[in-house]
Amino acid sequence: MVDVEILGMPQSNFVWTTRIACAEKGIPHVNRPTPPHSPEIDAVHPFGRMPVMRHGDFTLCESRAICAYVDKAFDGPSLIPEDxxxxxxxxxxxxxxxxxxxxxxxxxxxxxxxxxxxxxxxxxxxxxxxxxxxxxxxxxxxxxxxxxxxxxxxxxxxxxxxxxxxxxxxxxxxxxxxxxxxxxxxxxxxxxxxxxxxxxxxxxxxxxxx
Ligand SMILES: N[C@@H](CCC(=O)N[C@@H](CS)C(=O)NCC(=O)O)C(=O)O
Structure with missing residues (x-):
């Protein structure tokens, strides 16, 4: 299985949120410490902000979108209640x-x-x-x-x-x-x-x- 990659500095609260979402889901992920406005981030986020995610050939930005993707792409406990x-x-x-x-x-x-x-x-x-x-x-x-x-x-x-x-x-x-x-x-x-x-x-x- 291809690991989810979270690009962004681990000190960023938004990067950390997406990593918590991966951990709660129980999926392996790697964090690649990458500053905002670097080429890797700019390639995905139109305004150069972190985090961005890579999963195989799929890339995504914005923490809420990344959390939604991780939640729906994998089995495991959800951070969004059913109710x-x-x-x-x-x-x-x-x-x-x-x-x-x-x-x-x-x-x-x-x-x-x-x-x-x-x-x-x-x-x-x-x-x-x-x-x-x-x-x-x-x-x-x-x-x-x-x-x-x-x-x-x-x-x-x-x-x-x-x-x-x-x-x-x-x-x-x-x-x-x-x-x-x-x-x-x-x-x-x-x-x-x-x-x-x-x-x-x-x-x-x-x-x-x-
Ligand atoms: N709405 C974005 C906010 C991301 C954000 O503001 N990231 C900050 C770091 S915590 C950043 O990249 N700042 C650099 C900049 O705005 O130029 C999200 O939820 O992912």
Missing amino acids: LRQAALTEQWASLVSTTIDPLLMRRYAVSYFFPGTADGKPDRSRIDAALPEMAKQFAILETAVADGFLAAGRFTLADAYLVPILFWLRLLPESGDMLKARPGLSAYVARHLERPSVAGTAPPRPEKD
């Missing part, structure tokens, strides 16, 4: 995470630490400070949303596969780390799911401490 309403709620939360939560928590906040683009290479303080009030609101919403230990459907779903990689990075940064500590439900949620075999087994290398 119509639970499936819809799973899609609702997966969409909220990728269209509203990721743009704030990752693109605006975390990226201002990891890829600040400042002249001196230091974190982009004004961009970080501007994001904090809205972040506090999102943490409050998420604390309520994971009250039963999952984001949707009362079990681990695609919605959690989108959220947990984001919270992994936010635990490591100062303001978001404090916001998480102040939310016991959300802290317990991320700690527990980071130990899930599909999540732990696909985790990116730990950043080096300075």
